Amino acid sequence: MKNFEMKEGLDLAWCPGCGNFNIRDSIIQALQELELKPQNVVFSSGIGQAAKMPQYIGANYFNGLHGRAMPVAVAIKGANPELTVIAEGGDGDMYGEGGNHFIHNVRRNPDITHLVHNNMVYGLTKGQASPTSRKDFKTGVQINGVVNEPMNPLALALVLGATFVARVFSGDKEQVKDVIKAAIEHKGYALVDIFHPCVSFNKVNTYRWYKEHTYPLDGSHDPTDWNMAMAAAMESDKFPLGVLYKKEGLATFADLQPVYEEDKTAIVRRKRDLSQVNQLIME
Amino acid sequence: MNQSITLVFSGEAGQGIQTIEDFLMTVLSKDYFVFSCSDVMSRVRGGNNTTEIRISNGEVSAYKEAIDVLFLLNDHSLERLKSRIHKGTILVGREDYVDDAFLDAFGGTFLKYDFEKMAKEAGGKLFLNTVIFGFTTGMLNVDDGTCKELIEERFSSKGDKIVQDNFQAFDMGYKEGKDYDFSLSFSQVGRLDETMKVLNGTQAVGIGFLGGGCNAVCSYPMSPSTGVLIYLAGKSKDFGVLVEQAEDEIAALNMVLGIWYAGGRGLATTSGGGFSLMEEAMSLSGMTETPCVVHLAQRPGPATGLPTRTEQGDLLQAVFAGHGDYPKIILAPGTLRDGVELGQRAFYLADKYQVPVVVLTDQFYLESIGLMERFELDEKYTETFIIETKEDYLRYRLGEGPISERGIPGYGKGLVKVDSDEHDEEGTITEDFGVRVKMHEKRLAKKEEILKDYVLEELQGDMDYDQLVVGWGSTYGVVKECLETGNYPKTGFLSLKQLYPLRKDLVEYFRKAKNVVVVENNSNGQLAKLLQMELGIKVDHQVLQYDGAPFAVENLKARLEEVLR
Secondary structure (H helix, E strand, O other): OOOOOOOOOOOOOOOOHHHHHHHHHHHHHHHHHHOHHHHHHEEEEEOOOOOHHHHHHHEEEEEEOOOHHHHHHHHHHHOOOOEEEEEEEEEEHHHHHHHHHHHHHHHOOOOOOEEEEEOOOOOOOOOOOOOOOOOOOOOOOOOOOOOOOOOHHHHHHOOOOEEEEEEEEEOHHHHHHHHHHHHHHHOOOOOEEEOOOOOOOOOOHHHHHHHEEEEEEOOHHHHHHHHHHHHHHHOOEEEEEEEEEEEOOOOOOOOOHHOOOOOOHHHHHHHOOOHHHHHHHHH | OEEEEEEEEEEOOOOOHHHHHHHHHHHHOOOEEEEEEEOOOOOEEEEEEEEEEEOOOOOOOOOOOOOOEEEEEOOHHHHHHHHEHHHHHHEEEEEEHHHHHHHHHHHHHHEOOHHHHHHHHOOOOOHHHHHHHHHHHOOOOOOHHHHHHHHHHHHHHOOOEEEEEEEHHHHHHHHHHEEEOOOOOOOOOOHHOOEEEEEEEEHHHHHHHHHHOEEEEEEEEOOOHHHHHHHHHHHHHHHEEEEEEEOHHHHHHHHHHHHHHOOEEEEEEEEHHHHHHHHHHHHHHHOOOOOEEEEEEEEOOOOOOOOOOOOOOHHHHHHHOOOOOOOEEEEEOOOOHHHHHHHHHHHHHHHHOEEEEEEEHHHHHOOOEEEEEOOOOOOHOOOOOOOOOOOOOOOOOOOOOOOOOOOOOEEEEEEEEEEEEEEEEOOOOOOOOOOOOHHHHHOOOOOOOOHOOOOOOOEEEOOOOOEEEEEEEEEHHHHHHHHHHHOOEEEEEEEEEEEOOOOOOHHHHHOOOOOEEEEOOOOHHHHHHHHHHOOOOOEOOOOOOOOOOOOEEEHHHHHHHHHHH
């Protein structure tokens, strides 16, 4: 059995035809190609079908609460910068319930990879609008169709200073794998918004819809040009796929912590000297 | 019998009363037992704030209402403090701060000094606190050399000119204070600084947390808990503490769980409102068996309540924190030493039992300054419980008792999988009813293990009591002083330091007592309810106060007299 794969006969909770199967294959292949040790890879996830992903990958995971994967991931990386940390969840989990954490953790530029499965619907709760649902999308709750503007996670991340912003479509496993590899290798915060269909609860944004409404960025796109990235992020007639933006060399969350200023040893491996504390009482 | 004198400084926020408090506490604590506490309005400038300093020839750690010397630093101070003045009170301040009608009725001493004018002569308004520091130490006959050493120490980094100007301001005040012949009716204890340390509750728990190996603090600022965040941030480099100001309390405690999961020792410090937001993550800590420590600094609620005042109103919130049943530990320091010791123990217990631990304090405890006998922390509580994992590691292995070995990512050959859903031994989601019951019972069984490490209660007073006064947390000092100075026959004082879980043997204390009185700084009698709920203890009388102020010695004495024989 290769690293990150698990024993046969896993009981996967996803519907037949779900885009999550493809994403799983891409993640596992990305991790294998990067030759990472499973012991040093940690997934942090929340709640939802996408957030179940770590259950089906042979690595460490902290599968916590709805919307809370980001703060946990950032803290894990802060406590032990030697680990490879991936936060993973769906659009409801990461952009809805976890919206505040999304905003503020982009600002921190933690060295983590943020994978968001974006199917524009709440699948686990059986088909309500998500923050990325398109206008006029009808559900049992939004009976006249969605009236709110859809959230634009890529533009938002760019405005907040994200150092790696990408969008992929789960129908293209190779592209998903390559972009995830680049995101993990990127030093700093890396958002990968993954379009994929919810075959059970979103009858509008189907495989075919995504095929028809996306196009791959080509060599004319310069991912180091923020204005160009922003222009691409704002496109919504057809959504561009690929790495929209990439800025190297910025200090990360852990780099800027006073605790790591002089001593780079992970705090989890440092030993506290009690006599130093006693001195606080004696002085 | 201990004797004491109570000085109160009353003025506006921004006038430097805290500096006066800091300076006086530092010099007076060399020769006397001292205690100080503040009443602060929730505003950055203006309002009316007071600081009370009690000087004594014996241990003192409680708020007293009657004022012996009152320093008025503005024209509206007196109005709020009229009820705390008695015939013997000495008023000190500018002539126009006290109106004639009041003065006639008062009939006591009014020392008219224009400190503002003296400060201006010394170089400006900024010197007001130094002038008053000089006056007070002159009045109390404190050695001026000692005072000047302190001034030099505090101001030397700002340059020699600042030090000299402050000396001048100090001398102006000192000379006037000396002129007023005021001598304490009790003598100096002397050389206390050799064995005692001056500190406030915030520093006490802060030192304790460091002693417990705390190496990360993730919090959202909220009074009165922020002091601990600031204290630890100040120690960040020297003690290796990662500090993050989270976007909200929800993020804060989730971050703390991430820290512990990765192998660190994280702390969240918050107040009641913030803790409400953390409850979801408390429950997550319980389910995933990821340890965490939360410092919950109480203030009056509900909602925003009285942001700068004190109350013990969050005990039951802590006990019932989060959804679902899971074990937790709640500790509440009463003395400064408790703060240091329980701060350390919190981390030890969290790590050992893989549960959330709440350290409950309050505004009065954190911001009061007192003396603590110096001591060394116990090495025993620095033990850590993380294991190096083997290839077949299972995070939630059954059949080994309630505590499964805890691994961390990247240390050993195993994988560490934790899940907020009900999970199997490996940490995989399960809906198997049988596994659910086994896992749930494994978690709940920790309660009995935790009780083996119970943080012992303290009994004082008459050991052959038939009346028992019970208290917790910051009421320790005031109950102690009331019982020591009042006349209550056959009365014991039981103070609890671990409030959850409660050990069953506590009932023995109550069996002996014919009259049980519980003293609490809340409206609901939360400890009394907990004693009833957990141990079936019947309480005869409850003495409660919930106006936002701590119990005053005089008031509590009067209330105890009603219920004690």
